[in-house]
Amino acid sequence: MTEFDETLWSEREYAQEYRDHADHYIQERDMLFKVLVSFYRQFIGIGQAKRMLDLGCGDGAIANQILRVDDSVNLTLMDGSKDMLDAARLRFWQFPKLQYVLATFEALIGRENSLPTFDFIASAFAIHHLSWSSKIGLFEQIYAYLNEGGAFLNIDTVFPNNPSYTDWYYEFWREWIIDRQTRLELKEAFDHVPNRARTNPENKLDPLQNQLDALTRIGFKDVECHYKLGIFAIFGGRK
Ligand SMILES: C[S@@+](CC[C@H](N)C(=O)[O-])C[C@H]1O[C@@H](n2cnc3c(N)ncnc32)[C@H](O)[C@@H]1O
Secondary structure, eight states, rough: OOGGSSSGGGSSSHHHHHHHHHHHHHHHHHHHHHHHHHHHHHHHHSOOEEEEEETTTTTTHHHHHHHHHHHTTEEEEESSSSHHHHHHHTTTTOTTTOOOOOOHHHHHHOOHHHHHHHEEEESSSOGGGGHHHHHHHHHHHHHEEEEEEEEEEEEEEEEOOGGGHHOOOOHHHHHHHHHHHHHTTTTSTTHHHHHHHHTTTOOOOBBBHHHHHHHHHHOOEEEEEEEEETTEEEEEOOO
């Protein structure tokens, strides 16, 4: 039994619920993907057959965005959940060359898996599940697995640098969900999600600046936050 097996993500229904409804409760998910794809065009390049890792891939939300613009990409999807990887396999049946790795971040930190190196490592809404020391351990491994000139991009939830904004950010998120579900006349309500996320001990958010500083200390260059809205951020660096 690994640490991951004790988390909600190892439960089939929990993982399925996320796959079904993430668009309804991730604030401005479309915009997050636009930033991802634009970054990819600018710094990785279309049609270059670059090696990419989708870390904590779930059913492949990031991979899907990249494959839509670049089917030359040499893509590896990694997750600790077999259900999530199976869902990704099903989703990408028409891309037989994709590689799937069933492994936890803890295993990656402990160097239990041997992976190739990558030109681009991207992750969405997965790394915030790690404690601070494990985040550092994972960032170090990400750096180690990047080729020179490669890039890391993390789409994730973060705490503000100044905690006096935290309550408002969660409330702002809730307002966004209500606005969207009203506009789309959704039959199901999702406005409980911010509070559920905030009180779930598996979500171990850390302040954005601490994470940027950690990346810099590890050796990443050009460390930057490219997008931020409330607790939702996109940040990373290059090697
Ligand atoms: C919120 S989902 C995000 C999935 C996908 N990246 C997306 O944006 O739709 C978080 C994913 O991280 C994975 N995950 C969480 N903790 C993990 C760990 N310690 N090791 C490996 N995967 C983990 C879960 O299995 C899940 O697929």
